Amino acid sequence: MTDNELIWRIAGGSGDGIDSTSQNFAKALMRSGLNVFTHRHYPSRIRGGHTYVEIRAAEDEVKSRGDGYNCLLALGDSFARNPQENAYYGNEETKPLTENLDELREGGIIVYDAGLLDAEEEIPDFQERVEENDWHVFDIDLRGMAKEHGREVMRNTAGVGVTAALLDMDLEHIEDLMEDAMGGDILEQNLQILQDAYDHVKDEYEFEHDLRVPTGDHEEEQVLLSGSNAIAYGALDEGCRFISGYPMTPWTDVFTIMSQNLPKFGGISEQVEDEIAAAALAVGASHAGVKSMSGSSGGGFALMSEPLGLAEMTETPIVLVEAMRAGPSTGMPTKPEQGDLEHVLYSSQGDSNRVVFAPGTVAEAYDQTRMAFKMAYDYQIPAIVIFDQKLSGENTNLDASFFDREPNPDPGSVLTEEEIAEAAHDASGKFHRFQHETDNGVSPRSLPGQKGGRYLATGNEHNPPGHISEDPENRVFQMDRRMQKLESIREELNEEHDSQQTYHGPDDADYGIITWGSQQGAVEEAVDRLNDSGYSVKSVGVSDMMPYPEAEMTEFLESVDEALVVEMNATAQFRGLTQKELGLYGDKMTSLLKYNGNPFEPAEIVQGFQSQIDEGGQDLATGTRIEPAAGD
Amino acid sequence: MSAFNAIGDDREIDRDEYTPGLEPQPTWCPGCGDFGVLKALKQALPEVGRTPDETLVCTGIGCSGKLNSYLDTYGFHTIHGRSLPVARAAKLANPGVEVIAAGGDGDGYGIGGNHFMHTARENHDMTYIVFNNEIFGLTKGQTSPTSPKGHKSKTQPSGSAKSPIRPLSLSLTSGASYVARTAAVNPNQAKEIIAEAIEHDGFAHIDFLTQCPTWNKDAKQYVPYVDIQDSDDYDHDVTDRREAAEMMHETEDLLYEGTVLTGRYYVDEDRPSYQEEKQAIGEMPEEPLAERYFDDSYEWERSADLLERHK
Numbered sequence: 001m002t003d004n005e006l007i008w009r010i011a012g013g014s015g016d017g018i019d020s021t022s023q024n025f026a027k028a029l030m031r032s033g034l035n036v037f038t039h040r041h042y043p044s045r046i047r048g049g050h051t052y053v054e055i056r057a058a059e060d061e062v063k064s065r066g067d068g069y070n071c072l073l074a075l076g077d078s079f080a081r082n083p084q085e086n087a088y089y090g091n092e093e094t095k096p097l098t099e100n101l102d103e104l105r106e107g108g109i110i111v112y113d114a115g116l117l118d119a120e121e122e123i124p125d126f127q128e129r130v131e132e133n134d135w136h137v138f139d140i141d142l143r144g145m146a147k148e149h150g151r152e153v154m155r156n157t158a159g160v161g162v163t164a165a166l167l168d169m170d171l172e173h174i175e176d177l178m179e180d181a182m183g184g185d186i187l188e189q190n191l192q193i194l195q196d197a198y199d200h201v202k203d204e205y206e207f208e209h210d211l212r213v214p215t216g217d218h219e220e221e222q223v224l225l226s227g228s229n230a231i232a233y234g235a236l237d238e239g240c241r242f243i244s245g246y247p248m249t250p251w252t253d254v255f256t257i258m259s260q261n262l263p264k265f266g267g268i269s270e271q272v273e274d275e276i277a278a279a280a281l282a283v284g285a286s287h288a289g290v291k292s293m294s295g296s297s298g299g300g301f302a303l304m305s306e307p308l309g310l311a312e313m314t315e316t317p318i319v320l321v322e323a324m325r326a327g328p329s330t331g332m333p334t335k336p337e338q339g340d341l342e343h344v345l346y347s348s349q350g351d352s353n354r355v356v357f358a359p360g361t362v363a364e365a366y367d368q369t370r371m372a373f374k375m376a377y378d379y380q381i382p383a384i385v386i387f388d389q390k391l392s393g394e395n396t397n398l399d400a401s402f403f404d405r406e407p408n409p410d411p412g413s414v415l416t417e418e419e420i421a422e423a424a425h426d427a428s429g430k431f432h433r434f435q436h437e438t439d440n441g442v443s444p445r446s447l448p449g450q451k452g453g454r455y456l457a458t459g460n461e462h463n464p465p466g467h468i469s470e471d472p473e474n475r476v477f478q479m480d481r482r483m484q485k486l487e488s489i490r491e492e493l494n495e496e497h498d499s500q501q502t503y504h505g506p507d508d509a510d511y512g513i514i515t516w517g518s519q520q521g522a523v524e525e526a527v528d529r530l531n532d533s534g535y536s537v538k539s540v541g542v543s544d545m546m547p548y549p550e551a552e553m554t555e556f557l558e559s560v561d562e563a564l565v566v567e568m569n570a571t572a573q574f575r576g577l578t579q580k581e582l583g584l585y586g587d588k589m590t591s592l593l594k595y596n597g598n599p600f601e602p603a604e605i606v607q608g609f610q611s612q613i614d615e616g617g618q619d620l621a622t623g624t625r626i627e628p629a630a631g632d
Numbered sequence: 633m634s635a636f637n638a639i640g641d642d643r644e645i646d647r648d649e650y651t652p653g654l655e656p657q658p659t660w661c662p663g664c665g666d667f668g669v670l671k672a673l674k675q676a677l678p679e680v681g682r683t684p685d686e687t688l689v690c691t692g693i694g695c696s697g698k699l700n701s702y703l704d705t706y707g708f709h710t711i712h713g714r715s716l717p718v719a720r721a722a723k724l725a726n727p728g729v730e731v732i733a734a735g736g737d738g739d740g741y742g743i744g745g746n747h748f749m750h751t752a753r754e755n756h757d758m759t760y761i762v763f764n765n766e767i768f769g770l771t772k773g774q775t776s777p778t779s780p781k782g783h784k785s786k787t788q789p790s791g792s793a794k795s796p797i798r799p800l801s802l803s804l805t806s807g808a809s810y811v812a813r814t815a816a817v818n819p820n821q822a823k824e825i826i827a828e829a830i831e832h833d834g835f836a837h838i839d840f841l842t843q844c845p846t847w848n849k850d851a852k853q854y855v856p857y858v859d860i861q862d863s864d865d866y867d868h869d870v871t872d873r874r875e876a877a878e879m880m881h882e883t884e885d886l887l888y889e890g891t892v893l894t895g896r897y898y899v900d901e902d903r904p905s906y907q908e909e910k911q912a913i914g915e916m917p918e919e920p921l922a923e924r925y926f927d928d929s930y931e932w933e934r935s936a937d938l939l940e941r942h943k
Contacts, residue, residue, distance in 0.1 A: 266917045280711075448687075448706040449726055
């Protein structure tokens with residue numbers, strides 16, 4: 001939490017250039033020494049609708065979107081809508097505007113396009129609200145400025161120039177970024193518009209507001225990237241050279257980034273006919289010896305449950321990515337939810353085993369994707385990285401040196417031809433691919449094309465050389481061996497790697513907040529605020545979904561009087577998992593749930609915590625719900 | 633040194649090498665056409681010089697899916713309808729491996745129909761053998777996509793209202809560069825066609841007529857058959873797409889009237905395989921990707937190389 005922060009929101013319709021403009025603005029802020037965090041809100045449509053991107057920038061670390069915002073740049077005719085569009089929201093024609101203005105903080109700045117809108121005429125109670133909230137309004141003809149040197153669509157550049165002037169921001173970084181992104185006349189026109197807008201504001205207006213762009217300084221060179229980028233880069237560094245997929249929001253981001261880079265890295269990307277094929281291709285490529293991944297979002301992942309089971313039974317390593325959006329079915333395509341946890345843990349038939357990691361931040365997305373590949377290939381088991389639309393699209397800055405890691409091309413438990421020659425074979429010469437007796441459950445494999453390694457991989461139960469077998473004794477041996485792998489992974493995660501869970505707050509705190517995945521940053525920020533206002537709270541962001549970190553979570557829950565479990569779904573899926581895995585603490589955990597399509601803001605978590613700990617002393621924020629602990 | 637020394641091994645191969653010495657013995661019914669596919673494949677592989685260790689046979693589910701259980705090669709018995717996506721990715725990952733996919737008419741033309749269409753469209757360099765007995769066998773005799781219209785079964789008690797799939801036409805339309813039909817009752821032709829399909833550089837689809845003596849007693853046993861290449865009545869240019877399409881229509885009409893035509897329908901040696909197309913646009917390496925993991929001298933690129941545009 002920081003008092004000196006800028007939360008800049010650019011609003012308009014899809015197709016107005018909101019995304020690219022905000023990306024550049026965020027980078028410019030990062031280059032000026034600030035920490036940044038972006039939050040993207042958009043509808044499932046190609047043009048129009050109500051879109052905004054928020055950029056939070058501060059000298060201190062920023063872990064979430066924050067609460068509300070303090071500077072609005074509104075493109076379009078009603079602070080949000082595309083000029084060509086009518087009543088997308090049915091009767092609630094002013095809803096986009098209301099949504100934007102409702103969250104603008106006291107003393108905030110509004111810049112709107114006077115060329116498209118007369119706010120005082122068209123927006124109900126506009127002047128009253130401005131006075132009541134002490135907002136500073138700048139009605140500037142952005143469209144006219146853009147037309148003067150270029151085209152109307154360049155009004156976003158004019159808007160950036162205006163806010164830069166109002167916030168006392170140097171244009172240097174913005175200009176550099178424009179030069180990187182465009183050239184020729186387009187660049188010249190944009191630079192001219194930017195400068196004109198900047199000068200116009202500096203010359204014509206006297207500012208009464210205090211809001212200025214904060215100052216900061218990075219010790220190291222920074223990079224700005226999203227959760228989807230981090231997953232893709234983690235996969236590349238772990239030697240993944242094959243991806244197969246079918247487009248589905250928000251998984252498409254990872255798929256696109258991989259498709260753009262894999263051929264340059266000597267790998268192969270395949271866009272295929274459906275998600276069943278996508279996961280089956282990943283299985284086929286991995287069977288032949290290439291480190292492979294596929295993925296989807298909930299609806300597409302449903303189709304993958306067949307090949308997922310096949311990978312488990314044939315012990316073919318694959319990594320699947322599940323980018324959650326609100327469900328059920330196609331749900332809300334562009335809105336985040338953490339509703340697919342149980343789907344990912346238990347889909348596919350039989351007593352199935354898999355590894356599931358849920359990273360909480362952009363940095364964790366990179367690390368845990370690498371860990372997922374390592375576990376998958378060392379233990380010949382499918383590994384799933386589950387995250388959501390929020391983490392997928394949010395951008396944060398990291399030290400560039402974070403990515404300065406060694407690649408890991410090790411294909412895991414694969415034998416060389418010399419080792420195959422020494423291994424057990426059956427009387428007809430088939431290699432004992434699925435041996436009974438192993439320490440950790442792993443029975444090393446051969447690859448098609450290797451001498452003497454022939455075996456049959458099958459989704460049916462099978463004996464050591466892979467022949468289909470319904471022999472009861474063999475069945476139990478094989479089942480026990482496959483299940484042993486998960487226990488070995490649990491041990492390895494505990495003993496050889498640092499915990500993947502993220503702890504925050506004082507060790508000896510009285511209360512705990514538990515969360516998983518993308519809500520980690522907002523929870524940590526809420527913990528800081530609660531401790532600042534006299535509570536004693538710590539948090540844990542859990543990443544290991546399967547195998548579940550039993551020992552760590554037992555220790556955490558034993559150490560607190562009560563815990564609040566924060567997650568974005570309606571049925572408390574992660575709390576359910578915790579109770580199932582630990583078999584205890586049902587009376588110690590209360591859930592704070594939100595499933596309206598928007599992620600938690602820190603203030604909502606603070607309120608949820610207080611409403612429980614202060615025994616109703618504080619009302620819940622709109623859109624959140626408490627699921628009481630057992631017995632409450 | 634290569635990690636895949638079996639690939640390209642040009643020694644003389646003994647036909648017995650493809651037969652597992654011990655179990656399992658085939659569980660197919662006596663008189664089943666599937667024995668014909670197994671035999672033809674065992675004869676064709678040594679003839680074209682493919683060793684068991686460099687051959688991967690991917691199958692679906694059903695009686696046909698057991699093909700690789702009785703064949704001593706690398707095998708992947710996948711799931712119902714999914715042999716093609718598994719097989720084509722294995723081929724992309726290691727093009728040196730000889731990849732053959734097989735499945736039944738329900739498996740390949742029903743549940744796997746989408747994969748069939750797209751694998752043919754992409755013209756992957758592989759062989760696909762569909763055991764076509766016009767029935768679901770292992771699930772005990774239900775109507776399949778190639779069962780004739782009016783076919784009665786426990787799941788279609790009034791007789792099927794659906795016309796059968798036309799696998800040859802579908803294959804050609806989708807883009808397969810080698811399309812043939814053969815039958816278990818014609819072993820010499822079956823062996824020749826399989827050998828040719830394996831050698832063909834592109835997607836080779838063989839509709840293999842296999843009689844089911846248990847569940848499809850009413851159906852013709854695919855005799856007498858006419859080999860279109862040997863018959864003066866059915867002269868056509870196998871490289872001509874339009875002529876092939878006409879022949880296919882005729883043969884698909886005639887099949888359900890009792891005239892069984894077998895042979896090569898379409899052979900396009902000029903169309904590049906999918907691997908060649910991918911390499912031409914720079915999206916697939918020239919050397920087998922799977923080799924790279926064993927090449928100590930290979931320099932692995934890192935994500936750090938991509939960071940410039942994030943600064």
